[in-house]
Amino acid sequence: MDRASAWVLNFDADEELARPAGYTPRAAVAGRAPELAVRVSALLRPGDVVLSPELPSPLVPPAPPGTPLVGRAWCPTPRALRLLGRAGVALAEAPPLDVLRRVNHRRFCADLGQTLPGARYVASLAELEAAIAEPTPTGHWLLKRPFGFAGRGRRRVARGALLPDARPWAVASLDPASPDSGLQVEPWVERRGDFSLHGHVARGGAVRLGDPCIQRCDANGAYLGAALADEGDLGDGERRGLVEAALEAGQALAGAGYFGPFGIDAFRWEDERGALRWNPRCEINARYTMAWAIGMGSARPDLE
Known part of the structure; x- marks a missing residue:
């Protein structure tokens, strides 16, 4: 027992x-x-x-x-x-604090490869202004600070120059004196379904995954609830991409010295032509998550 x-x-x-x-x-x-x-x-x-x-x-x-x-x-x-x-x-x-900070920092997720068109991680105001000058499906960009949860540490901005209400927030986020300066910049898109997949990284590096979950989130991305995804909730390509992204994340976490529970978030979105597209990894959470126990079910490698 x-x-x-x-x-x-x-x-x-x-x-x-x-x-x-x-x-x-x-x-x-x-x-x-x-x-x-x-x-x-x-x-x-x-x-x-x-x-x-x-x-x-x-x-x-x-x-x-x-x-x-x-x-x-x-x-x-x-x-x-x-x-x-x-x-x-x-x-x-x-895991030690320096590992926790590294793997939960948004740059860690970004370094595995961007998953939305035009997305990038920026370290200066010039890079930020160049990024948000590009077109997006909705005419808006989403800026994310290195650490955040439940929709915090985010700012939606219109394409083009930063408006006065957003500039101080962006400048503070890009303070070169801070070891955690930087912003994840990605297009604001119309989501058509939120999902997650959870797992566990063993001390020796083995990655074990649970089952995909369908999630309910508010307009700011804050979690409202989750349930196991039914067979028809995900297309074959979506499910395969989600599993591949979770395995890749788990292996990267192990390589960084992390062990313990983790989860990735994903979503389906609609482009400017009305076509549905798939983002298999928008966040990596190297910790427990609100839906972790739902997705893992009776499997509890964290207690072994």
Whole structure:
């Protein structure tokens, strides 16, 4: 039988990875923790407990007193590890902070190859202005900071020169004094279906995948819910491309020294001629995700 786990569900991990020194969660993020924790209750097994100031009570019946627990986190950031350490919980092995920052940085995903026409990762204002001067299917571009989740750290801009309301945000994102400066620039497209595929990278580098999920997201890309994709939800080429992209991502994660849960997001989109096209990888999340337990089903290589 698997040992029970003590969890830190630090849904704000991407914000901590962006600025790990002295990080403190924002009140708005902490306030949503109970609601989000209920959505990922499938991660938890009988006997598991949740350790977090934002989640004062276990979401499942706790283990009997004296039962040894294994410490696990949504993402093993320094704050999560401190919470588990203060609770006296034996920690599961986890990748170091520098690896977590590297593989969750959007440049890592970009370096595997851009997947939308005209998309690029830029490091200067001149590169950004040249990128957004190009045409797009909708006349708009989407700018993404290196770390972000639930639609945060993004800005939609019209094709052409940056307007005054967007320029300060872009300049701050491209600060050459920051080690994490840069922006992922991609065309804003009309999505016609959101999907994900989840997996696990073993300590030795083996990649194990779950089953594709169909996701519901709001207009800003924030997660609303997910279910396993039915056979007809994905075309043969889409499913094959999604699996290939997930395997490629998993192998790249292993090569970077990462091990643990991961997921990639994908979507179907409509071009300017009305044709449906497929983006097999728009994000790599090197951590648990909201749909990870749904996609992995009864397979729990993370607990082995």
